[in-house]
Amino acid sequence: MMEIMEGSHAVAHAVRMCRPDVIAAYPITPQTHIVEALAEMVANCTLDSEYITVESEFSALSACLGASAAGSRVYSATTSQGLALMFEVCFNTAGMRLPVVMSIVNRALGAPLSIWNDQQDSISLRDAGWLQFYAEDNQEATDLHYIAYRVAEDRRVLLPAFVCFDGFILSHTYEPVEMLAQDQVDGYLPRYQPVIKLDSTDPVSLGLFASPDYYMEFRYQIDRALKDSGKVIREAGRLFGEMFGRDYGSPVEEYRMDDADCAIVAMGSICGTIKDAIDEMREEGRRAGLLRIRTFRPFPGEEVRKALSGVSSVAVLDKNISLGSKGAVALEVRDALYGSGVPVHGYIIALGGRDVAKKDVRNVVEMAMAGKGDIFYGLRREVLE
Amino acid sequence: MTGEECPLFEAGHRACGGCAAALAARAILDAAGRDTIIVSATGCMEVFSTPYPETAWKVPWIHSLFENNSAVASGISAALKKQGRREKVIALGGDGATFDIGMLCLSGAFERGHDFVYICYDNEAYMNTGIQRSGATPYDASTTTSPAGRCSMGNRRPKKDLPAILAAHGAPYVATATIAYLPDLKKKVRKALDTEGPCYVQVHAPCCTGWGFEGEKTLAIARLAVETGLFVSYEMENGQVTRVKKVARKPVEEYLKEQRRFRHLFRPKRNDEEIAKIQAIADRNAEKFGIDIKLKK
Numbered sequence: 115m116m117e118i119m120e121g122s123h124a125v126a127h128a129v130r131m132c133r134p135d136v137i138a139a140y141p142i143t144p145q146t147h148i149v150e151a152l153a154e155m156v157a158n159c160t161l162d163s164e165y166i167t168v169e170s171e172f173s174a175l176s177a178c179l180g181a182s183a184a185g186s187r188v189y190s191a192t193t194s195q196g197l198a199l200m201f202e203v204c205f206n207t208a209g210m211r212l213p214v215v216m217s218i219v220n221r222a223l224g225a226p227l228s229i230w231n232d233q234q235d236s237i238s239l240r241d242a243g244w245l246q247f248y249a250e251d252n253q254e255a256t257d258l259h260y261i262a263y264r265v266a267e268d269r270r271v272l273l274p275a276f277v278c279f280d281g282f283i284l285s286h287t288y289e290p291v292e293m294l295a296q297d298q299v300d301g302y303l304p305r306y307q308p309v310i311k312l313d314s315t316d317p318v319s320l321g322l323f324a325s326p327d328y329y330m331e332f333r334y335q336i337d338r339a340l341k342d343s344g345k346v347i348r349e350a351g352r353l354f355g356e357m358f359g360r361d362y363g364s365p366v367e368e369y370r371m372d373d374a375d376c377a378i379v380a381m382g383s384i385c386g387t388i389k390d391a392i393d394e395m396r397e398e399g400r401r402a403g404l405l406r407i408r409t410f411r412p413f414p415g416e417e418v419r420k421a422l423s424g425v426s427s428v429a430v431l432d433k434n435i436s437l438g439s440k441g442a443v444a445l446e447v448r449d450a451l452y453g454s455g456v457p458v459h460g461y462i463i464a465l466g467g468r469d470v471a472k473k474d475v476r477n478v479v480e481m482a483m484a485g486k487g488d489i490f491y492g493l494r495r496e497v498l499e
Numbered sequence: 500m501t502g503e504e505c506p507l508f509e510a511g512h513r514a515c516g517g518c519a520a521a522l523a524a525r526a527i528l529d530a531a532g533r534d535t536i537i538v539s540a541t542g543c544m545e546v547f548s549t550p551y552p553e554t555a556w557k558v559p560w561i562h563s564l565f566e567n568n569s570a571v572a573s574g575i576s577a578a579l580k581k582q583g584r585r586e587k588v589i590a591l592g593g594d595g596a597t598f599d600i601g602m603l604c605l606s607g608a609f610e611r612g613h614d615f616v617y618i619c620y621d622n623e624a625y626m627n628t629g630i631q632r633s634g635a636t637p638y639d640a641s642t643t644t645s646p647a648g649r650c651s652m653g654n655r656r657p658k659k660d661l662p663a664i665l666a667a668h669g670a671p672y673v674a675t676a677t678i679a680y681l682p683d684l685k686k687k688v689r690k691a692l693d694t695e696g697p698c699y700v701q702v703h704a705p706c707c708t709g710w711g712f713e714g715e716k717t718l719a720i721a722r723l724a725v726e727t728g729l730f731v732s733y734e735m736e737n738g739q740v741t742r743v744k745k746v747a748r749k750p751v752e753e754y755l756k757e758q759r760r761f762r763h764l765f766r767p768k769r770n771d772e773e774i775a776k777i778q779a780i781a782d783r784n785a786e787k788f789g790i791d792i793k794l795k796k
Contacts, residue, residue: 135578135581135582136574136577136578136581138573138574138577163581164577164578164580164581166573166574166577166611167611168570168573168607168611169603169604169606169607169610169611170603170604170607172566172567172570172603172604173567173569173570173573173603173604173607173608176563176564176567176570176571176573176574176604177570177571177573177574177577178574179563179567179571179574180538180561180563180570180571180572180573180574180575180578181574181575181577181578182574182578183561183571183574183575184536184574184575184578184579184582185578185582186577186578186581186582188574188578202564203563203564203567206563206564210563312536312559312560312561312575313559313586314533314534314535314536314558314559314586317533317556317557317558317559317560318559318560319549319554319556319559319560319561320560320561320562321539321549321561321562321563322549322550322551322552322554322562323545323546323549323550323551323562324551325550325551328551328552
C-alpha cells in the first residue's frame with residue numbers, strides 16, 4: 115500500500131515487520147524518530163519485542179551482540195558519534211559472525227560538532243566486516259531492511275549489516291512509500307535459524323582468543339564470507355523484485371549510462387539530484403550518466419569496472435574523506451579501474467550538510483571533463499581567508 | 500553429575516598454580532549448575548580458560564570485549580525472556596573490568612533491572628596485563644603502575660566501595676565472598692541466582708603472581724584478609740546489611756608481611772606510620788560492619 119510517510123517512520127514499520135526479538139538503542143539525532151516509533155509500537159503491543167533502553171550506543175550494540183548470540187533476531191539504529199562509540203563492538207560483532215542489522219542515519223562526525231548529513235560515520239567503519247547498503251530514497255531505505263536481514267542471516271554469510279540512509283534528507287522527509295504487508299514480509303524473510311547459539315542443552319564457547327597460529331585464518335574467513343555475500347545479495351535482491359516488483363539484484367544502479375561520456379559515481383540521496391541534473395544535461399546533448407553504488411561492502415568492483423570501462427571520464431562524489439588521503443568511494447573506483455586507463459576524478463562534497471544543487475553536479479561534470487579533480491568542491495573561500 | 504565427579508569448569512586450563520580465580524570459577528559453576536550462561540569479560544580468566552581451539556567451560560560461554568559483559572548479559576537476558584527460556588545468566592569479570600572500564604555498562608544494566616548475576620573475581624589489580632593498579636587496588640599496594648619507590652608508598656587511594664554503589668542502584672542482593680570459604684561462596688552465588696533482578700557477588704581472589712606469595716598459600720592469604728578485617732564478608736538485601744562474618748581479629752601486618760606487594764612497608768625498615776594507616780582501615784571496617792567477636796572476659 116502506498117503511503118506518504120516520514121523516512122524514519124517508514125523504516126520503523128519495516129523493522130517492525132521484520133519481527134526483531136530484541137531491540138537495543140540509544141537516542142541520537144537524527145536517528146531518534148526511528149527508535150521512538152519502535153518504542154511506541156512496543157508500548158501499544160503492535161510490536162512484540164524486548165526493547166532495551168541502554169545507557170550508551172556502546173551498550174546498544176553489545177546488548178544486540180549478546181541477544182544475537184543467544185539466538186534472537188536483533189535490531190539497533192544509530193549515527194555519527196554513536197557509531198563511533200560502537201567502533202570496538204562493530205569489529206567484534208562481525209568477527210563473531212553475528213547477523214545484527216543496524217540502521218545508520220548518516221551524519222557527520224565531530225569535530226566540529228555537526229548534526230547534519232554526510233557519510234563519514236559509516237564509511238569510517240568500512241573495514242569492520244559489516245555489509246553496507248546505501249539508500250537513495252525512503253522506498254529503498256525501507257526495502258533494504260528486509261533484504262539486509264535475509265542476507266545477513268543467510269548461512270553462507272552470517273555477517274552484520276548496516277542499512278545507511280542520509281540523515282534529515284531522508285530520515286525527516288515525507289515521501290510516498292510502498293509498504294509491504296506483514297504476510298508479504300513473512301513470505302520473504304524466514305524466521306532466524308541460528309547455526310549455533312548459547313544454549314545449555316548444547317553448550318558452546320563463543321569469542322575465544324586466537325594465537326598467531328589461528329588469527330589470520332579467522333580474518334580470512336570473514337573476508338571471504340563478506341566477498342561471497344555479493345552473490346547472496348544479488349539472489350535476495352532479485353527475489354525481492356520477483357515478489358514485490360522492485361528489483362535490487364544489482365549492487366549498483368546505472369542511470370543513462372548506455373552511451374555516457376562522463377560518468378558520475380555516488381551513493382545515497384544525492385543521486386536524486388544527480389539524476390535530475392543528468393536529465394537536463396542530456397536535453398542539452400551532453401552525454402552524462404550516473405553509476406550509483408548501493409552496496410559499498412562488499413564493494414562491487416567487477417560491476418563498477420564493467421559499467422565504467424567505456425567512458426572517457428569519471429567523477430566520483432564523496433560525502434566523506436579519509437583525511438590525509440582521498441574520498442573512500444573514489445579510492446575504490448580507482449582500484450576497480452586500475453589499468454583501464456579511464457581517468458577518475460574525486461570530489462569531496464556536501465560534508466556536514468552542505469547543500470548540493472543541480473548546478474553543482476553540472477560544475478563537477480565540467481571539471482571532470484577538463485581533467486580537474488581531487489578537490490573539496492564548494493568551499494567558501496571567504497571563510498578560509 | 501556436578502561437583503567433584505565432573506566439574507563444569509574443567510581441569511587443563513592454563514591458570515597459574517594456586518590461582519584463586521580458577522578456584523572461584525569452579526565453585527561458581529558447582530553452585531550454578533548446567534542451566535547457566537556465562538558472559539566473561541576480557542581478562543585472566545577468559546584468557547587462561549579459552550585459548551582457541553580449547554575451552555574449560557562445559558556450560559554455554561561467551562566473551563565479547565573487556566568492558567561490555569554487563570551489556571552483553573543484558574541482551575542475552577532479554578533474548579531468553581523473549582524466547583521463554585529459563586537459563587540463568589552470570590556475567591563474570593575481574594576487578595579491572597568491573598570497577599573501572601566496565602562501570603558504565605554495569606551501572607546501566609543494574610539500573611535497568613535485568614535478571615542476571617554479576618560476579619567479580621577481585622584480585623585487586625590488572626593481572627592479565629602485568630599487575631597494574633585498578634580501582635580495586637588497596638591502599639599502599641605496590642603495583643607496576645603504582646610502584647613503591649623513594650617517594651611513593653605504592654597505591655595512594657583506598658579501594659572503591661563497589662558493593663555499596665551497586666546496592667544504591669536498588670540491587671535486591673549484593674554480597675561479598677572469598678575463596679577462603681567455598682561453601683559460603685557457593686551459598687551466596689546460589690542465593691544471587693535465586694533472587695530476581697540484578698545481583699552482585701564480589702569474590703576476593705588473591706593472586707599469587709601479582710601479590711607475590713607462593714601458590715600453596717592462596718587459601719591462607721585469603722583467610723588472613725578476612726581475619727584481619729581488611730576484607731569483610733557480608734550480604735546486603737535491598738540495601739541493608741543482613742549478614743556479616745564475624746572474626747577474632749588479627750593485626751593487619753600478619754596479612755601484609757606475607758605479600759611482596761606490601762614488602763616496602765617492612766623493608767628496608769619497618770614503616771609503622773603506614774602500617775598504622777592500614778590498621779585504621781581494618782578498624783573502620785570492623786566498626787562499620789560489626790565484625791569483632793566480643794570475647795567474655
